[in-house]
Amino acid sequence: MIEKIREKMTGRNRKLMMIGVMIVGYIACVFLAEGNLLNRQMKSLIVPLGINIILAVSLNITTGFLGELSLGHAGFMAIGAYTGAIFTKYVTWLSPFPAFLIAILLGGVMAAIFGVLIGMPVLRLKGDYLAIVTLAFGEIIRSVINAMDVTGGAKGLSKIPTYTTYTWVYLVIIVTIVVARRLLHSRQGRAIVSIRENTIAAEAMGVQVTRYKILAFAIAAFFAGMAGVLYAHNFSILKPDTFDYNKSIDILVFVVLGGMGSIKGSVIAATVLTILPEVLRSADDLRKLLYALALIVIMVYKSGNGKEMISRLLKKKEAV
Amino acid sequence: MALLDVKDLGISFGGLKAVEHVNLSIEKGELFGLIGPNGAGKTTIFNLLTGVYQPTCGTILLNGNKLEGKSPAQICRSGVARTFQNIRLFKKMTVLENVMVAFHNQVTYSLLDGMLHTKRYRAAEEEVRKQAAKILEVFHLSEEKDVLAVNLPYGKQRKLEIARALATNPQLLLLDEPAAGMNPNETKELMDTIQLVRKQYGITILLIEHDMKLVSGICEKLLVLNFGTELASGIPEEVLKNPEVVTAYLGE
Numbered sequence: 001m002i003e004k005i006r007e008k009m010t011g012r013n014r015k016l017m018m019i020g021v022m023i024v025g026y027i028a029c030v031f032l033a034e035g036n037l038l039n040r041q042m043k044s045l046i047v048p049l050g051i052n053i054i055l056a057v058s059l060n061i062t063t064g065f066l067g068e069l070s071l072g073h074a075g076f077m078a079i080g081a082y083t084g085a086i087f088t089k090y091v092t093w094l095s096p097f098p099a100f101l102i103a104i105l106l107g108g109v110m111a112a113i114f115g116v117l118i119g120m121p122v123l124r125l126k127g128d129y130l131a132i133v134t135l136a137f138g139e140i141i142r143s144v145i146n147a148m149d150v151t152g153g154a155k156g157l158s159k160i161p162t163y164t165t166y167t168w169v170y171l172v173i174i175v176t177i178v179v180a181r182r183l184l185h186s187r188q189g190r191a192i193v194s195i196r197e198n199t200i201a202a203e204a205m206g207v208q209v210t211r212y213k214i215l216a217f218a219i220a221a222f223f224a225g226m227a228g229v230l231y232a233h234n235f236s237i238l239k240p241d242t243f244d245y246n247k248s249i250d251i252l253v254f255v256v257l258g259g260m261g262s263i264k265g266s267v268i269a270a271t272v273l274t275i276l277p278e279v280l281r282s283a284d285d286l287r288k289l290l291y292a293l294a295l296i297v298i299m300v301y302k303s304g305n306g307k308e309m310i311s312r313l314l315k316k317k318e319a320v
Numbered sequence: 321m322a323l324l325d326v327k328d329l330g331i332s333f334g335g336l337k338a339v340e341h342v343n344l345s346i347e348k349g350e351l352f353g354l355i356g357p358n359g360a361g362k363t364t365i366f367n368l369l370t371g372v373y374q375p376t377c378g379t380i381l382l383n384g385n386k387l388e389g390k391s392p393a394q395i396c397r398s399g400v401a402r403t404f405q406n407i408r409l410f411k412k413m414t415v416l417e418n419v420m421v422a423f424h425n426q427v428t429y430s431l432l433d434g435m436l437h438t439k440r441y442r443a444a445e446e447e448v449r450k451q452a453a454k455i456l457e458v459f460h461l462s463e464e465k466d467v468l469a470v471n472l473p474y475g476k477q478r479k480l481e482i483a484r485a486l487a488t489n490p491q492l493l494l495l496d497e498p499a500a501g502m503n504p505n506e507t508k509e510l511m512d513t514i515q516l517v518r519k520q521y522g523i524t525i526l527l528i529e530h531d532m533k534l535v536s537g538i539c540e541k542l543l544v545l546n547f548g549t550e551l552a553s554g555i556p557e558e559v560l561k562n563p564e565v566v567t568a569y570l571g572e
Binding site: 179182183185187188189190191193194198200201203205206207208215 | 372392401409411425
């Protein structure tokens with residue numbers, strides 16, 4: 001009986017703690033964005049940083065939970081970005097708040113629809129083949145946007161209203177993280193993870209593999225689409241080139257570095273890797289090199305081989 | 321009517337006829353043994369029954385409903401569950417989660433319920449947890465419920481596989497060498513558990529096994545396979561005296 005109460009309490013306490021963390025996080029955001037702590041350059045990083053967190057957490061649903069490598073995540077971001085931007089540009093009779101809310105949802109839904117459409121043929125493949133095909137689809141999306149009139153083609157879209165604020169970004173981050181976490185504790189999420197763990201056994205336990213692969217893909221696309229809308233309304237210009245495969249790889253690096261399947265890891269990795277290039281700006285020419293070097297060092301160290309390698313190196317010295 | 325009725329089942333891979341002209345009739349509640357030397361086609365028959373392979377000829381009826389042509393997930397839902405010869409657990413999920421996955425089709429709350437943690441979600445999840453814990457108890461796995469499946473000792477992994485299969489609420493349970501790699505004590509304990517489960521849940525079991533002694537001890541009927549075809553079938557005493565069976569196992 002007492003144990004039961006304690007269990008319930010910890011459950012409730014955890015919920016309270018989570019809400020507390022959310023509020024503290026937001027207050028921190030306000031301080032950083034409004035206070036004098038950061039210079040202008042750093043302040044301008046807050047929104048892109050948040051967008052990267054959303055992208056990383058959402059890709060983690062495909063790559064970490066489902067266990068399939070997707071190299072076309074920027075494609076879904078592009079679909080959301082253009083959908084949202086075209087909506088707010090042409091639906092001017094709505095006031096900013098409802099217009100932006102609808103734009104965000106619309107961008108997400110559109111990306112999710114494409115996630116399902118692309119997922120249906122693509123997710124019959126596995127592993128390397130799947131990765132290559134997602135890469136191809138990401139590029140196809142970019143090329144189609146490049147060729148269309150309504151998207152402004154290669155010139156891109158401009159004069160998109162700049163509705164994105166850190167508050168909006170923060171809200172979408174919260175929704176993304178809560179959904180990702182709750183997914184893990186639902187029957188649908190368990191089905192998705194079981195596919196990663198052993199597809200044949202999952203099928204034998206009655207999990208419709210293709211359906212749940214598509215579901216994971218669509219949820220990931222949904223949040224990537226929302227991130228795209230936030231991105232579009234931050235800079236007020238959109239160009240198809242932004243969403244090339246380099247962007248997809250960047251997002252994948254967040255996920256891999258943070259740890260496959262770890263939401264916390266994705267958040268931390270996205271944060272560190274968004275700030276790092278700015279911090280390294282003073283190094284000028286060496287910037288890209290240092291960034292790459294930092295990546296390698298973190299990866300090796302994180303994989304657990306780092307300590308081993310160092311100790312081996314030290315041992316060799318001793319032997320000599 | 322038999323629970324499982326297999327007629328003239330066969331499959332060829334290219335020119336190789338892996339299984340040919342196999343007939344199998346299992347009554348409700350029976351414990352049926354499928355034996356034969358290595359490569360006789362025992363696991364292939366399991367794969368045919370569970371939709372992993374599609375038969376090139378023959379019919380499979382469960383309660384008079386056709387199983388051939390259905391996907392593994394559909395076959396699971398119609399009441400056939402299985403374990404695997406080379407253990408296939410969800411390694412990086414906990415023991416409890418492994419069993420909870422198997423309840424997938426017995427709970428029906430929507431994705432939205434799961435996202436909003438509605439009453440329906442909470443009630444269903446609690447029920448699944450309770451049921452899963454109950455099954456783990458039968459297999460003496462309660463203490464390990466929060467352990468990752470990969471960290472279980474071998475014997476317990478085998479048990480967990482059976483527990484997981486049982487959690488899909490099957491009418492027919494297919495066990496592929498459940499005692500493989502176990503010592504005599506573990507084997508005996510496992511067989512007792514299987515008997516217990518069979519009584520408690522009233523299910524029918526089809527079992528692949530190498531160990532003749534073990535099979536004749538608990539199975540009520542046997543089918544002996546050799547080179548993909550039926551060698552003999554019937555009650556264990558008769559089957560094991562059959563000179564052809566002796567030859568297949570021991571040589572001339």
